[in-house]
Amino acid sequence: MITVAVDCMGGDHGPRVTLAACRQFLSNHPDASLLLVGLPEALSGFVHPRAKVVAASEVVAMDDPIEVALRRKKDSSMRVAIEQVKDGAAQAAVSAGNTGALMAIARYVLKTMDGIERPAIAGRMPNFKGGGSTMLDLGANVDCTPEHLLQFAVLGSALVSVLYDIESPTVGLLNIGEEAIKGNEIIKKAAELLRTAANSGDLNFYGNVEGTDIYQGTVDLIVCDGFVGNVALKASEGLAHKIGEILKQSFMRNIYTRIAAIFAYPVLSDFKDRVDHRRYNGAALLGLNGIVFKSHGSADELAFETALTRAYDAAHHNLLERVRDRIAHAAPLLGVPAAPVSD
Numbered sequence: 001m002i003t004v005a006v007d008c009m010g011g012d013h014g015p016r017v018t019l020a021a022c023r024q025f026l027s028n029h030p031d032a033s034l035l036l037v038g039l040p041e042a043l044s045g046f047v048h049p050r051a052k053v054v055a056a057s058e059v060v061a062m063d064d065p066i067e068v069a070l071r072r073k074k075d076s077s078m079r080v081a082i083e084q085v086k087d088g089a090a091q092a093a094v095s096a097g098n099t100g101a102l103m104a105i106a107r108y109v110l111k112t113m114d115g116i117e118r119p120a121i122a123g124r125m126p127n128f129k130g131g132g133s134t135m136l137d138l139g140a141n142v143d144c145t146p147e148h149l150l151q152f153a154v155l156g157s158a159l160v161s162v163l164y165d166i167e168s169p170t171v172g173l174l175n176i177g178e179e180a181i182k183g184n185e186i187i188k189k190a191a192e193l194l195r196t197a198a199n200s201g202d203l204n205f206y207g208n209v210e211g212t213d214i215y216q217g218t219v220d221l222i223v224c225d226g227f228v229g230n231v232a233l234k235a236s237e238g239l240a241h242k243i244g245e246i247l248k249q250s251f252m253r254n255i256y257t258r259i260a261a262i263f264a265y266p267v268l269s270d271f272k273d274r275v276d277h278r279r280y281n282g283a284a285l286l287g288l289n290g291i292v293f294k295s296h297g298s299a300d301e302l303a304f305e306t307a308l309t310r311a312y313d314a315a316h317h318n319l320l321e322r323v324r325d326r327i328a329h330a331a332p333l334l335g336v337p338a339a340p341v342s343d
Contacts, residue, residue, distance in 0.1 A: 010097030127217030172209030282307030
């Protein structure tokens, strides 16, 4: 039985969305249980044999400064949910709350793994192959060294291997060109480290990739710093939303375009499903001694359920052990003492 701790108070909508998603998740996963963390009065109406309410007296607001969330709200639903993972009561935690606060609290409570200096946020981006490419970092670290990018590649490879059953995921380093001479000194040095890791069998490094490769599905994993990753993520979300608006306006212009929309509906529906960000919701906070997933703050029921499912899959397939194994194998490159590889 996999148990997931849920910050039911987080996000733009709180229990109205999170509880509905939790009920649907339990229906779809008979071997899972949930710890519903939040204000007792807000969760009192939820009854399920595989769900238990864990009381918290405070809520981290979406605009709360990190210091307030970390130092003053020590009994927040976000923190209590993560503490369930630390204490072993849950194998994963999910929150749609304040991203900065979630990262700070998770890092403070769970600590980072040996060999990892900074946790990273890894999310899924749709591609034209019908699936998606995983990308990290999506905003946790705006300034990175080449060594940090190598660590991200090791962490992300383990995540992709676990969640998508790809034994040796291809890794691309996001750059302004495919040629080795392109990019700043940090990117060039990172590419050298990744090639060394590939030669030692620690990674399957494809080489440099460009922005267009994100959507072409050229590689399974795209590595970049958090500044570039967050800009790419927000630009993609904005473009997808705008394309949807333009199509709707075009088909609603007159009676003829509306008739055309009826015949085009199957194609439009397929397009919408393939780029629907809700089906890619749930970003992993990698590099911690525990599994934590971040849902989009504006997530609806479907999107939040997707995040719950990703967290469940990560725990079910032993993500932490797989990450530790990869870190142990790559220990000489990461500059840490080699740890014994688990069976």
